Amino acid sequence: MSKAAAAFPRESDDEGRFVRQESAFRDQVWDRPAPGRYHLYVCKACPWAHRTMIVRELKGLGDVLAMTTVDPIRDERGWRFSEDAPDPLHGWSLLSEAYTATDPSFDARVTVPVLWDTEEGRVVNNESAEVLRMLNAWSDEGPDLLPDDLREEVEEVEDRVYDRVNNGVYKCGFASTQEAYEEAFDPLFAELDALDARLADSRYLVGGRLTEADVRLYTTLVRFDAVYFGHFKCNARRITDFPNLGPYLRDLFQHPGFGSTTDFDHIKRHYYVTHTSINPTQIVPKGPVLDLDAPHDRDRLGPRTV
Known part of the structure; x- marks a missing residue:
């Protein structure tokens, strides 16, 4: 099958797979800085x-x-x-x-x-x-998102979720061949199924506590039904169709710091207007209707850790 124009040609291999570039600047600062630094x-x-x-x-x-x-x-x-x-x-x-x-x-x-x-x-x-x-x-304020006793498990979850879900939606959306798209599609939904099962008896991904693994998954899940399902052709199921991922997403959205930093106007305009190789008309869809303030019943699985 022929290869379509890639959204980012320098990040596309010969088989049409999206290959994300490495971040260029990697210095790290671990001590709390002075305000404004x-x-x-x-x-x-x-x-x-x-x-x-x-x-x-x-x-x-x-x-x-x-x-x-x-x-x-x-x-x-x-x-x-x-x-x-x-x-x-x-x-x-x-x-x-x-x-x-x-x-x-x-x-x-x-x-x-x-x-x-x-x-x-x-x-x-x-x-x-x-x-x-x-x-x-x-900062010592708020939850420790990477506690020592959970670090190994958090990183194991994150590695799998990054490859199959966080970056997986992009590997579907930016694929420029049918084969590359299907190669990314099946692992994406296999991992979403695994995550849904994992969340059946735990409020959070690791250790019953909010960790960075939840933060990293949330930012993909909250864009999924609004953008990735249609625009990136990740359309086997919506997040709201999963029995546990849907309530989990609503639970996180209602946590302090999550819903308040989520801007669907910016999200939808960016994807549908910017990616002209995928959406040449640049029409931004009015839907879907997302009721992320609806009840979630996740309190039964443990206390909120925010």
Whole structure:
């Protein structure tokens, strides 16, 4: 079968598989910084950036780490700032200016989140999994999202969920051959079935406590029915059709820090307008109706840990 135009040609292999690029900046800061030392750039539409937004709220870091949101519509120049939300530090028009200020030779895809060092004038880190852990370490407020006694199990769950679900939806959506799409589709729904079974008798993924594994899964699940089901052709079932994943998603949405950082307008406009190789008309669907404030009955499985 012929190969279609890839959404990101530099991240597509010869068989039409989406192969995500590696994050470029990987320095890490584990001690709580002085307020204003670092600045977080995010996009509300992006599930990877959304992780860090949630943890920033859960850990009470609003006064330590200021945050700027880029526009949800991205073009060939990458993420951009808007008149409604300008860059407060430099007056940049594009987030790529942070990348080239750090590395003038950078020529790959610009991603969010970005942790920016305001004193040294450089990107510290643009790998969401690492930024999430740094923010968890910066504050004792709220839950410890990576407790020592659960770390090994959390990481085992995350590795599988990342490959099959978090990145799996993208491997479906950005596949440029039928074979590559089907290769990603079956593991995605096999893993969703496994997660649904895992959540039948536990309120959270690991140890009956909220951990970073839940944060990382949430940002994919909350976009699934609105975007991935139709736009990315992940259409075997909706999350709301799963007996445990559906209530689990509603439970997390109603937790402090989760629903309050979820913006469906940004999410839907980003995916349906930006990915013109998938949706050339750029029409943003009005549906589906999502009732994430509905009862979930997850309290029967244990106490809320937020």
